[in-house]
Amino acid sequence: MMQLVLFSKTFKGVDGAGLVKAAHEYGLEGYDLCVRPEHAVNPDNVAQALPEVVKLLAGEGFSVPMVTAPTELVSPDEAWIEPLLSAMSEGGIGLLKLGYVGYDPAREDYWAKVDEFRQVLSRWEKLAQKHGVKILYHTHSGGYLGLNCAALMHLLRGFDPRHIGAYIDPAHMTIDGEPFAVGAGMVREYLLAVGLKDTLISRWAAEDEGRYSAQWVPAGEGSVAWSEVFKELVRIGFDGPLSVHAEYRSATPEEHLSKLRAEVAYFRRKRDAVAG
Secondary structure, three states: OOEEEEEHHHHOOOOHHHHHHHHHHOOOOEEEEEOOOOOOOOOOOHHHHHHHHHHHHHOOOOEEEEEEOOOOOOOOOOOOHHHHHHHHHHHOOOEEEOOOOEOOOOOOOHHHHHHHHHHHHHHHHHHHHHHOOEEEEEOOOOOEOOOOHHHHHHHHOOOOOOOEEEEEOHHHHHHOOOOHHHHHHHHHHHEEEEEEOEEEEEEEEEOOEEEEEEEEEOOOOOOOOHHHHHHHHHHOOOOOEEEEOOOOOOOOHHHHHHHHHHHHHHHHHHHHHHHO
Protein backbone atom coordinates (compact mmCIF):
# COMPACT_ATOMS: atom_id res chain seq x y z
CA MET A 1 0.00 0.00 0.00
CA MET A 2 1.17 3.54 -0.74
CA GLN A 3 2.71 4.89 2.47
CA LEU A 4 2.02 8.45 3.62
CA VAL A 5 5.24 10.04 4.88
CA LEU A 6 6.28 13.60 5.63
CA PHE A 7 9.23 15.38 4.08
CA SER A 8 10.87 16.38 7.36
CA LYS A 9 12.08 19.76 6.11
CA THR A 10 9.17 21.04 8.19
CA PHE A 11 10.95 19.94 11.39
CA LYS A 12 14.29 21.70 11.04
CA GLY A 13 16.20 21.58 14.32
CA VAL A 14 14.05 18.75 15.74
CA ASP A 15 15.92 15.72 17.09
CA GLY A 16 15.01 12.06 16.65
CA ALA A 17 12.75 11.97 19.71
CA GLY A 18 10.98 15.05 18.42
CA LEU A 19 10.41 13.39 15.06
CA VAL A 20 8.82 10.42 16.83
CA LYS A 21 6.55 12.74 18.83
CA ALA A 22 5.54 14.67 15.69
CA ALA A 23 4.78 11.46 13.78
CA HIS A 24 2.35 10.41 16.52
CA GLU A 25 0.83 13.88 16.82
CA TYR A 26 0.22 14.51 13.12
CA GLY A 27 -0.84 11.05 12.06
CA LEU A 28 2.18 10.21 9.94
CA GLU A 29 3.22 6.76 8.77
CA GLY A 30 6.88 7.63 8.43
CA TYR A 31 9.31 10.19 7.04
CA ASP A 32 10.98 11.25 3.86
CA LEU A 33 14.00 12.22 5.93
CA CYS A 34 15.59 15.57 5.11
CA VAL A 35 19.37 15.13 5.35
CA ARG A 36 20.53 18.73 5.32
CA PRO A 37 22.39 21.14 7.62
CA GLU A 38 20.57 21.91 10.90
CA HIS A 39 18.48 18.75 10.71
CA ALA A 40 18.65 15.74 13.03
CA VAL A 41 20.57 13.93 10.29
CA ASN A 42 22.93 16.07 8.25
CA PRO A 43 25.98 15.64 6.01
CA ASP A 44 28.33 15.92 8.98
CA ASN A 45 26.78 13.21 11.17
CA VAL A 46 25.02 10.98 8.64
CA ALA A 47 27.07 7.82 9.21
CA GLN A 48 26.10 7.61 12.88
CA ALA A 49 22.87 9.60 13.12
CA LEU A 50 20.93 8.10 10.22
CA PRO A 51 20.85 4.49 11.52
CA GLU A 52 20.11 5.80 15.03
CA VAL A 53 17.14 7.92 13.94
CA VAL A 54 15.77 5.14 11.74
CA LYS A 55 15.99 2.66 14.62
CA LEU A 56 14.29 5.12 16.99
CA LEU A 57 11.42 5.69 14.56
CA ALA A 58 11.08 1.99 13.77
CA GLY A 59 10.69 1.27 17.48
CA GLU A 60 7.55 3.42 17.43
CA GLY A 61 6.19 1.90 14.22
CA PHE A 62 7.37 4.57 11.76
CA SER A 63 9.50 3.89 8.70
CA VAL A 64 11.93 5.91 6.61
CA PRO A 65 11.57 4.69 3.02
CA MET A 66 13.47 7.60 1.51
CA VAL A 67 16.00 10.36 2.13
CA THR A 68 16.09 13.80 0.51
CA ALA A 69 19.51 15.38 0.00
CA PRO A 70 20.34 19.12 -0.17
CA THR A 71 18.95 20.85 -3.25
CA GLU A 72 22.48 21.49 -4.54
CA LEU A 73 23.56 17.84 -4.34
CA VAL A 74 24.06 16.62 -7.88
CA SER A 75 27.53 15.08 -7.97
CA PRO A 76 28.29 11.74 -6.28
CA ASP A 77 31.84 12.91 -5.60
CA GLU A 78 31.21 14.69 -2.28
CA ALA A 79 32.99 13.06 0.65
CA TRP A 80 29.82 12.31 2.63
CA ILE A 81 28.03 10.42 -0.16
CA GLU A 82 29.58 6.99 0.45
CA PRO A 83 28.85 7.21 4.22
CA LEU A 84 25.29 8.29 3.40
CA LEU A 85 24.65 5.39 1.03
CA SER A 86 26.26 2.93 3.43
CA ALA A 87 24.08 4.24 6.28
CA MET A 88 21.00 4.02 4.08
CA SER A 89 21.79 0.41 3.32
CA GLU A 90 22.33 -0.32 7.01
CA GLY A 91 19.03 1.35 7.92
CA GLY A 92 17.00 -0.30 5.17
CA ILE A 93 16.32 2.98 3.34
CA GLY A 94 15.88 2.30 -0.34
CA LEU A 95 15.55 5.71 -2.00
CA LEU A 96 17.70 8.84 -2.25
CA LYS A 97 16.38 12.02 -3.88
CA LEU A 98 19.05 14.15 -5.53
CA GLY A 99 19.11 17.92 -5.93
CA TYR A 100 18.32 19.83 -9.11
CA VAL A 101 20.18 20.65 -12.30
CA GLY A 102 19.47 24.15 -13.58
CA TYR A 103 19.07 24.87 -17.28
CA ASP A 104 19.28 28.29 -18.96
CA PRO A 105 18.16 28.13 -22.61
CA ALA A 106 19.78 31.50 -23.32
CA ARG A 107 23.23 30.18 -22.42
CA GLU A 108 23.14 26.39 -22.73
CA ASP A 109 22.37 23.78 -25.33
CA TYR A 110 19.59 21.58 -23.99
CA TRP A 111 20.75 18.23 -25.35
CA ALA A 112 24.36 18.87 -24.36
CA LYS A 113 23.14 19.60 -20.83
CA VAL A 114 21.08 16.41 -20.82
CA ASP A 115 24.07 14.36 -21.98
CA GLU A 116 26.26 15.95 -19.31
CA PHE A 117 23.87 15.04 -16.51
CA ARG A 118 23.28 11.55 -17.86
CA GLN A 119 27.03 10.98 -17.42
CA VAL A 120 26.61 12.01 -13.78
CA LEU A 121 23.63 9.66 -13.40
CA SER A 122 25.75 6.85 -14.79
CA ARG A 123 28.14 7.33 -11.87
CA TRP A 124 25.24 7.41 -9.42
CA GLU A 125 23.95 4.18 -10.96
CA LYS A 126 27.19 2.38 -10.11
CA LEU A 127 27.05 3.60 -6.50
CA ALA A 128 23.38 2.66 -6.21
CA GLN A 129 24.14 -0.87 -7.38
CA LYS A 130 27.05 -1.13 -4.96
CA HIS A 131 24.96 -0.13 -1.93
CA GLY A 132 21.62 -1.65 -2.92
CA VAL A 133 19.71 1.65 -3.08
CA LYS A 134 17.92 3.64 -5.79
CA ILE A 135 18.61 7.21 -6.89
CA LEU A 136 15.66 9.51 -7.61
CA TYR A 137 15.29 12.65 -9.68
CA HIS A 138 12.30 14.89 -8.99
CA THR A 139 10.06 16.75 -11.44
CA HIS A 140 10.35 20.45 -10.53
CA SER A 141 8.75 23.15 -12.71
CA GLY A 142 10.83 26.12 -13.80
CA GLY A 143 14.38 26.36 -15.06
CA TYR A 144 15.50 22.80 -14.39
CA LEU A 145 16.23 19.64 -16.29
CA GLY A 146 13.49 17.06 -15.75
CA LEU A 147 10.90 19.75 -15.05
CA ASN A 148 8.06 17.36 -15.95
CA CYS A 149 7.70 13.68 -16.77
CA ALA A 150 8.37 14.15 -20.47
CA ALA A 151 11.63 15.98 -19.76
CA LEU A 152 12.49 13.59 -16.94
CA MET A 153 12.50 10.71 -19.38
CA HIS A 154 15.18 12.51 -21.41
CA LEU A 155 17.35 11.93 -18.34
CA LEU A 156 16.25 8.47 -17.23
CA ARG A 157 15.48 6.47 -20.37
CA GLY A 158 17.97 3.66 -20.83
CA PHE A 159 19.10 3.47 -17.21
CA ASP A 160 18.37 0.41 -15.12
CA PRO A 161 15.15 1.09 -13.12
CA ARG A 162 16.54 -1.11 -10.36
CA HIS A 163 19.01 1.68 -9.61
CA ILE A 164 17.71 4.97 -11.10
CA GLY A 165 14.13 6.17 -10.71
CA ALA A 166 11.50 8.89 -11.06
CA TYR A 167 10.06 11.00 -8.27
CA ILE A 168 7.06 12.81 -9.72
CA ASP A 169 5.02 15.70 -8.35
CA PRO A 170 1.39 16.33 -9.42
CA ALA A 171 1.54 20.01 -8.43
CA HIS A 172 4.63 20.77 -10.52
CA MET A 173 3.11 18.74 -13.36
CA THR A 174 -0.07 20.85 -13.09
CA ILE A 175 1.98 24.06 -13.27
CA ASP A 176 3.60 22.79 -16.47
CA GLY A 177 0.28 21.68 -17.96
CA GLU A 178 1.17 17.98 -18.06
CA PRO A 179 -1.85 15.69 -17.44
CA PHE A 180 -1.05 13.41 -14.54
CA ALA A 181 -2.08 10.15 -16.21
CA VAL A 182 -0.03 10.99 -19.32
CA GLY A 183 3.06 11.85 -17.30
CA ALA A 184 2.69 8.81 -15.03
CA GLY A 185 2.41 6.64 -18.12
CA MET A 186 5.70 8.00 -19.42
CA VAL A 187 7.64 7.26 -16.23
CA ARG A 188 5.76 4.17 -15.09
CA GLU A 189 8.72 1.80 -15.41
CA TYR A 190 10.86 4.13 -13.29
CA LEU A 191 8.25 5.47 -10.84
CA LEU A 192 9.39 5.09 -7.22
CA ALA A 193 7.98 8.06 -5.25
CA VAL A 194 5.31 10.78 -5.49
CA GLY A 195 5.48 14.22 -3.87
CA LEU A 196 2.26 15.62 -2.42
CA LYS A 197 1.58 19.35 -2.36
CA ASP A 198 -1.08 21.55 -3.94
CA THR A 199 -0.79 24.66 -6.05
CA LEU A 200 -3.28 27.35 -6.99
CA ILE A 201 -2.67 28.68 -10.49
CA SER A 202 -3.91 32.21 -11.23
CA ARG A 203 -3.69 34.53 -14.23
CA TRP A 204 -2.51 38.10 -13.93
CA ALA A 205 -2.46 40.71 -16.68
CA ALA A 206 0.80 42.05 -18.08
CA GLU A 207 -0.14 44.92 -20.40
CA ASP A 208 -1.89 43.23 -23.35
CA GLU A 209 -0.97 39.63 -22.59
CA GLY A 210 -1.29 37.10 -19.82
CA ARG A 211 1.00 35.67 -17.18
CA TYR A 212 0.32 33.14 -14.46
CA SER A 213 1.40 32.66 -10.88
CA ALA A 214 1.46 29.44 -8.88
CA GLN A 215 0.95 29.65 -5.13
CA TRP A 216 1.48 26.74 -2.73
CA VAL A 217 -1.69 26.09 -0.74
CA PRO A 218 -3.02 23.33 1.57
CA ALA A 219 -4.25 20.25 -0.26
CA GLY A 220 -7.79 20.63 -1.56
CA GLU A 221 -7.50 24.42 -2.02
CA GLY A 222 -5.50 24.30 -5.23
CA SER A 223 -5.60 23.15 -8.83
CA VAL A 224 -4.63 19.47 -8.47
CA ALA A 225 -7.41 16.88 -8.99
CA TRP A 226 -6.31 14.58 -6.19
CA SER A 227 -8.94 11.86 -6.60
CA GLU A 228 -7.80 11.42 -10.20
CA VAL A 229 -4.15 11.30 -9.09
CA PHE A 230 -4.75 8.53 -6.55
CA LYS A 231 -6.99 6.55 -8.88
CA GLU A 232 -4.28 6.59 -11.53
CA LEU A 233 -1.60 5.55 -9.05
CA VAL A 234 -3.73 2.60 -8.00
CA ARG A 235 -4.52 1.73 -11.63
CA ILE A 236 -0.84 1.50 -12.58
CA GLY A 237 0.02 -0.47 -9.43
CA PHE A 238 2.19 2.14 -7.71
CA ASP A 239 2.96 1.19 -4.10
CA GLY A 240 5.84 3.52 -3.17
CA PRO A 241 6.01 6.38 -0.67
CA LEU A 242 3.81 9.47 -0.89
CA SER A 243 5.82 12.39 0.51
CA VAL A 244 3.83 15.30 1.97
CA HIS A 245 5.77 18.55 1.49
CA ALA A 246 3.70 21.13 3.46
CA GLU A 247 5.21 24.09 1.59
CA TYR A 248 2.35 26.62 2.01
CA ARG A 249 2.82 29.84 3.91
CA SER A 250 1.41 30.31 7.40
CA ALA A 251 1.22 33.30 9.73
CA THR A 252 2.58 31.37 12.73
CA PRO A 253 4.25 28.01 13.42
CA GLU A 254 1.09 26.92 15.20
CA GLU A 255 -1.03 27.70 12.15
CA HIS A 256 1.36 25.78 9.93
CA LEU A 257 1.19 22.68 12.10
CA SER A 258 -2.60 22.90 12.21
CA LYS A 259 -2.64 22.99 8.40
CA LEU A 260 -0.22 20.07 8.33
CA ARG A 261 -2.46 17.92 10.52
CA ALA A 262 -5.45 18.67 8.30
CA GLU A 263 -3.47 18.05 5.11
CA VAL A 264 -2.17 14.65 6.23
CA ALA A 265 -5.75 13.66 7.08
CA TYR A 266 -6.92 14.93 3.67
CA PHE A 267 -4.35 12.89 1.76
CA ARG A 268 -5.13 9.81 3.84
CA ARG A 269 -8.83 10.09 2.98
CA LYS A 270 -8.09 10.48 -0.72
CA ARG A 271 -5.64 7.58 -0.74
CA ASP A 272 -7.84 5.24 1.28
CA ALA A 273 -10.91 6.04 -0.81
CA VAL A 274 -9.32 4.46 -3.86
CA ALA A 275 -6.73 2.11 -2.37
CA GLY A 276 -9.16 0.11 -0.22
